[in-house]
Amino acid sequence: MVPERGFVVIVTRLRLRDFRSYAAADVAFGEGLTVLHGRNGAGKTNLLEALYFGCTGRSCRTSNEREVVRFGATAARVEVDGHDPDGPHALSVGFQPGEAKRMRVDGAPVERMADAPARPLVSVFLPDRLELVKGAPALRRAHVDQVVAALWPARADTRRAYSAALAQRNALLQRIRAGRANRASLPAWDAELARHGVALRDDRARAVELLRERFATLAGELGLAGTAGARFRPRTRAATPEAFAAELAERVDGDLERGFTGHGPHRDDLVLERDGRDLRAYGSQGEQRLALLALLIAEREALAEARGRPPLLLLDDVMSELDPDRRERLAERIARHGQSVVTTTDLAHVPGASSGDVTRVAVGEGTVLQEAAA
Numbered sequence: 001m002v003p004e005r006g007f008v009v010i011v012t013r014l015r016l017r018d019f020r021s022y023a024a025a026d027v028a029f030g031e032g033l034t035v036l037h038g039r040n041g042a043g044k045t046n047l048l049e050a051l052y053f054g055c056t057g058r059s060c061r062t063s064n065e066r067e068v069v070r071f072g073a074t075a076a077r078v079e080v081d082g083h084d085p086d087g088p089h090a091l092s093v094g095f096q097p098g099e100a101k102r103m104r105v106d107g108a109p110v111e112r113m114a115d116a117p118a119r120p121l122v123s124v125f126l127p128d129r130l131e132l133v134k135g136a137p138a139l140r141r142a143h144v145d146q147v148v149a150a151l152w153p154a155r156a157d158t159r160r161a162y163s164a165a166l167a168q169r170n171a172l173l174q175r176i177r178a179g180r181a182n183r184a185s186l187p188a189w190d191a192e193l194a195r196h197g198v199a200l201r202d203d204r205a206r207a208v209e210l211l212r213e214r215f216a217t218l219a220g221e222l223g224l225a226g227t228a229g230a231r232f233r234p235r236t237r238a239a240t241p242e243a244f245a246a247e248l249a250e251r252v253d254g255d256l257e258r259g260f261t262g263h264g265p266h267r268d269d270l271v272l273e274r275d276g277r278d279l280r281a282y283g284s285q286g287e288q289r290l291a292l293l294a295l296l297i298a299e300r301e302a303l304a305e306a307r308g309r310p311p312l313l314l315l316d317d318v319m320s321e322l323d324p325d326r327r328e329r330l331a332e333r334i335a336r337h338g339q340s341v342v343t344t345t346d347l348a349h350v351p352g353a354s355s356g357d358v359t360r361v362a363v364g365e366g367t368v369l370q371e372a373a374a
């Protein structure tokens with residue numbers, strides 16, 4: 001099978017200018033594991049963030065992206081080199097607060113990195129960013145949809161089609177409320193929404209089904225006490241688009257009162273639980289962290305199986321949280337597939353870090369960065 005472009009891109013190099021604590025830096029990555037090591041505050045997470053920024057055009061750490069521009073500088077720039085079976089690829093993101101980002105893939109300007117085929121998929125774990133577990137369902141829905149798109153690229157359009165149909169139906173509800181449209185025009189949109197809605201829900205259910213067992217096993221291995229579960233909670237269980245359209249029709253009075261559609265896959269959720277209790281509501285920070293880590297590794301393994309190569313995995317400071325046994329298990333899982341970058345304050349916390357096939361990068365205080373040969 002010919003691997004799809006945009007999925008097997010291996011990152012070889014990261015260059016940055018005026019990004020966070022770095023005036024300039026140049027880092028080379030290994031094809032397997034790269035360990036960034038250095039003291040607290042040295043700038044390890046900044047490098048992970050820069051790599052994510054270069055691959056996706058967004059920060060994984062903050063929604064206020066001004067923060068990524070180095071104090072006193074006016075603009076930040078990140079360049080990522082990589083390769084796939086088609087040859088080398090180059091991505092760049094230039095960011096000046098107040099202006100549109102300037103992003104290029106293989107020299108050509110792009111509006112959104114996500115649409116660029118020659119871009120590595122990235123999965124990131126930051127211990128203090130637990131929104132995926134404890135935040136609103138919309139975040140988990142979007143995440144599951146990303147997994148769907150990564151597993152089955154041809155299915156990525158279903159979410160867009162559903163969102164477009166939903167926006168149209170909501171606009172129509174508003175017009176009917178305002179007396180500018182007739183209720184008789186709703187069934188046509190209900191049918192459209194139901195067609196994409198059932199497809200979207202089924203894709204999500206299939207994706208979660210692929211993750212379910214892996215998630216439970218991994219959560220146990222990484223030390224989450226009790227029985228972990230990942231469960232898709234769809235809003236509608238209608239077996240066919242016609243049945244879902246009938247559910248919409250039944251609820252139309254409520255929808256007209258609210259002015260928007262209250263029922264459908266835009267209300268689905270992914271529930272992560274421990275001993276049957278939702279970790280979002282009842283999990284401790286430590287439990288939520290382990291669940292997130294287990295979810296990301298489960299996705300990585302499902303993707304490796306389905307697509308031959310998993311996303312680039314970025315793990316910030318996870319080892320210090322785990323006991324030696326669990327570190328070993330995590331390291332073994334990571335080493336099994338693909339490319340990953342791990343940060344640590346202590347190389348001894350990363351099992352196998354001294355092995356010849358691991359790339360080690362020493363991160364110095366502030367802006368200094370030295371690279372040790374693999």
Ligand SMILES: Nc1ncnc2c1ncn2[C@@H]1O[C@H](COP(=O)(O)OP(=O)(O)OP(=O)(O)O)[C@@H](O)[C@H]1O
Nearest residue numbers: 020021040041042043044045046067068069070071
């Ligand atoms: N825009 C910025 N300009 C300059 N320095 C910044 C900027 N944003 C953050 N920093 C500095 O970056 C440093 C933190 O770097 P980073 O978070 O990468 O550390 P770290 O090596 O991951 O540390 P830890 O091991 O504690 O997580 C802090 O000293 C912070 O002041």
